[in-house]
Amino acid sequence: KLRRTQEQLLQSEKLAAMGRLTSQIAHELNNPLYGIMNTLELLKSEVPENSKRRKILEMALSETIRLTDLLKKMLSFSRPDQEERQVTDINTILDEILLLHEKQLREHDIRIVQDLDDSVEPVYASKNQLRQVFLNIIANARDAMSDGGTLTVKTESQDGKVIIKISDTGTGIKKSDLNRIFDAFFTTKDSVKGVGLGLSVCYGFIKDHGGDIWVESEYGSGSTFTISLPVYQPSKD
Template sequence: ESLKEKISQLALQNTELEKALVQLHEAQDELVKSERLAASGKITAQLSHELNNPIHNIQSCLQSALKRASQGAAERELIEIALEEVQRLAKLTRQTLDVYRVSMVQETKEPTDLNAVIREVVESSAPIFEEHNIRVILNLFNAMPKVSGLHDKLKQVFLNLCINAKDAMPSGGELTIKTLQQDGLAIAVVSDTGIGIPGENINRIYDAFFTTKGKVSGVGLGLSVTYGIIQQHNGTIDVKSTVGEGTTFTLTFPLPGEPHD
């Protein structure tokens, strides 16, 4: 072989090696996300299970005390505050167990119309969008094949993303959801014109309990649950965000019988 041919082969091998390296980094990133979710879910699920009974008992006692406290009594306000915090704690333990169950339970998937799921979520959320002056734009690929999925779980995914978008646009804005078919995948893209996610937070948004919304809005499990459901569907989720401009989530789901990368 000539030196020129050997150099050409070496260049080709280098290109293939670079491609393999990129794929390896992507796989490592997914593994880190997966292990992080599994670890946090496993540890906290057992703790939440153990806390359920005492939380329920405390809640019952506080409700009983509230009924007995006379209107205007000084202790009534304290009881109401304590009851509110216990109810929040009860919600937290339920959501924590939900995160863990998503990763453990194997349910039977069925052919699911992704466009129909999205339309259901948008329709049910219409009053909230209207109240917050949010315009919803749908650009759905009409010939989209059905994915192998769990209808209610996929509905939860898009509901969580819509709630996040709403919270990111306190003064109103646009929420755009589009679907397309590409390379054997069903792809959904959810974009908002909200406040965006700071760079230092972008790698933490799928962590259980991570939130920048404060305790009034939630406990930081929405995107963690979303990530778990997408994993359950052998899919992927990617986020791109610019502070002050908005955030875009891209979801992919393998189509049955279709080759994909």
């Protein structure tokens, strides 16, 4: 337990330093990128639709938009506390996400198992940030089950906390990668699929909510991400 606490403190320090760095980088790159986007849009409007040059400009514009999206993620990573928080029901968020993505998951031959405890109490949180956390973990689970499998989402109460477990039967995570899985810019995917910011952003959001997040995995057998969040305590004033 002491070792895990030390690892969490080290990870928090690394995230704080990375947050400051990413914020500086994002601000420095933001304005030039928007200038490039506007220029590409202007050039595109002056080129005939069926022209090869137009296609090249559209490709360049698409990549520039991808970079601006990455910058937004970097800024949300460096400023996790700016979202408005409210009393939030975890089960409702998970239910909505699974309902919206049910068709897509089934198309990947992924069976969904929901085990949501109706007795779990609400938390005080940013709904958007929690959605981002759950969506990211579910998307990773989907990618890990390219040949189909089972996605299990479970909630329960435990010692004044809400526990969320998201499990898959996918490829799992190598033991050598487990300690780095929440590091910024670390990814087991190729560069086309990801840049390694997703789980580090999730880690930052959950820690900023006074919670905890960890993963257990066996390579070749799947993974389980566990999130712990404190139950909402109304003010006594």
